[in-house]
């Protein structure tokens with residue numbers, strides 16, 4: 182992680198606009214399994230049609246699980262979810278389960294798949310999930326390039342082909358050019374034959390001190 186910001190100083194980098202300084206949150210040895218179990222439940226919640234008594238049992242068990250976990254709620258940046266690069270989707274259930282393969286100033290590459298939870302229509306991935314993948318990737322691209330945290334100004338997505346569920350896919354993005362606070366980025370989502378399923382361009386804008 183660079184200590185230099187785009188203007189050559191370390192003040193803005195340190196402060197990341199109005200963002201808090203995030204420290205790595207160490208996950209316990211079973212946190213990856215914890216996330217997997219919830220991903221399975223997400224898939225099942227949107228792909229089952231169970232009898233009413235089974236739905237009632239599921240509600241009771243899920244409420245008991247909620248009661249078990251509720252006392253351990255913590256604020257943003259204090260949970261291992263979203264901050265563990267060793268776990269697919271960094272351990273965040275919002276993100277699809279993708280794993281970082283390359284992370285350096287030239288760009289970021291991730292590999293993963295979409296699941297039943299991400300279904301849009303007729304077997305294809307939901308069109309809103311793909312910008313999510315790109316948006317998060319561009320956040321990582323900025324991080325990997327050593328620039329301070331940036332917010333997405335715009336995100337353009339071209340849907341070139343149907344993106345399938347479950348198939349292993351690759352997404353790769355980079356900073357193409359920089360103009361002051363503005364970093365112009367691009368990325369492609371490909372299948373393993375190299376076919377482009379979607380591509381994206383985004384403007385990532387470095388935050389001013391105190392900007393949320």
Ligand SMILES: CCCCCCCC/C=C\CCCCCCCC(=O)SCCNC(=O)CCNC(=O)[C@H](O)C(C)(C)COP(=O)(O)OP(=O)(O)OC[C@H]1O[C@@H](n2cnc3c(N)ncnc32)[C@H](O)[C@@H]1OP(=O)(O)O
Pocket residue numbers: 203204205206263264265266316317320321324330331332333334335361362363384386388389392
């Ligand atoms: C410790 C372990 C770590 C583990 C790994 C974890 C790493 C994770 C890394 C990091 C995590 C955090 C990652 C967060 C980021 C994720 C990305 C997002 O999803 S962000 C959410 C969506 N985006 C918003 O909500 C923005 C909302 N918009 C704003 O807040 C403002 O618009 C803002 C701050 C972006 C800019 O506002 P202004 O007032 O400061 O600046 P103005 O003057 O408007 O724009 C600056 C320049 O950009 C151009 N610009 C702005 N918007 C534009 C647009 N839509 N199109 C074209 N140009 C635009 C303007 O014309 C101007 O250009 P000229 O300097 O004059 O050349």
